Amino acid sequence: MQRPSVVAALRAAGCVFAEDEAELILSTARTPEEVSAMVERRAGGLPLEHVLGWAEFRGLRIAVDPGVFVPRRRTEFLVAQAAALAGREAVVVDLCCGSGALGAALAAHLDRVELHAADIDPAAVRCARRNVARANGVVYEGDLYAPLPAALRGRVDVLLANVPYVPTGEVGLLPAEARVHEARVALDGGSDGLDVLR
Ligand SMILES: C[S@@+](CC[C@H](N)C(=O)[O-])C[C@H]1O[C@@H](n2cnc3c(N)ncnc32)[C@H](O)[C@@H]1O
Incomplete structure (x- = not known):
């Protein structure tokens, strides 16, 4: 064509x-x-x-693999805020990491980084592993903090998290690109949209 x-x-x-x-x-x-x-x-x-x-x-x-949440350009703002707080080296956790875009982008901004990321969706974890490889990041699969190694306790400088935020009753109102092609677990934030954030 x-x-x-x-x-x-x-x-x-x-x-x-x-x-x-x-x-x-x-x-x-x-x-x-x-x-x-x-x-x-x-x-x-x-x-x-x-x-x-x-x-x-x-x-x-x-x-970005099929079904994995597409990192939104507006979330670059969150990474900019983190970059302003992080100094030149940091231990970073990207929770609910999806493709791992946030952690990868913050790592690219830092001189030295120890990057850990986690997500509950195995497809996201596979995808994130590719995206954080350049920063030698490690990606864990599981619910929120549960899969993170205990050795991280008390050592985290920056916690990044762009979590599901759509109220359950409004998921059906999303454009088909999100509603049909992104995993429900990436979108549905519970009755008021804040379940995971809380
Ligand atoms: C809105 S997407 C954001 C992905 C990524 N942070 C970004 O901004 O591109 C939310 C992500 O949270 C993950 N997630 C949902 N519930 C979770 C939980 N309880 N524990 C870990 N990850 C979760 C989903 O699989 C999805 O990848």
């Missing part, structure tokens, strides 16, 4: 930023067949980041 056909197919599927998305698909796909397959998946409603297999986050290319 040539660029104009990619743009036309994406636009027909309702992609508002068809030109930008076409650019990303054309620069990510390795073969013409892959371009067609990506356009088809995107036109079918898959989030762009799941189609590409990556998302940009604080200038990093973060791998």
Whole structure:
């Protein structure tokens, strides 16, 4: 598929930023067949980041596997706040890490980091392991703090956590990209949306 056909197919599927998305698909796909397959998946409603297999986050290319929460650009704010607090070296925990984007981005900002991340979803854990590898980060699977090693107690400088925050009754109102293609456990924050945060 040539660029104009990619743009036309994406636009027909309702992609508002068809030109930008076409650019990303054309620069990510390795073969013409892959371009067609990506356009088809995107036109079918898959989030762009799941189609590409990556998302940009604080200038990093973060791998995002199917079903794993797509790191939102607005969460870069949280990492900026953490970076301002962290000094040049830190022991960092990224709790409810999803793809591991937050920990990976904070690690990239620091001179020295000991990075630990955890998530309850095995797919997220697998994905995060790839994304924190550059920082020699370790990713654990389990509920909140439970899987973290006891040796971390009292040594954590920065705790990052972007947890599920959508009230259960409002999950059905989310756009299909989130509602259908991101794991329910990544979205549902309980009756008032604050269960996990509490
Ligand atoms: C909103 S997503 C955020 C992911 C990542 N922090 C980010 O901002 O891209 C929430 C994540 O929390 C994880 N999660 C939900 N409940 C959890 C729990 N009880 N313990 C650990 N992780 C949990 C989900 O699997 C999901 O990856």
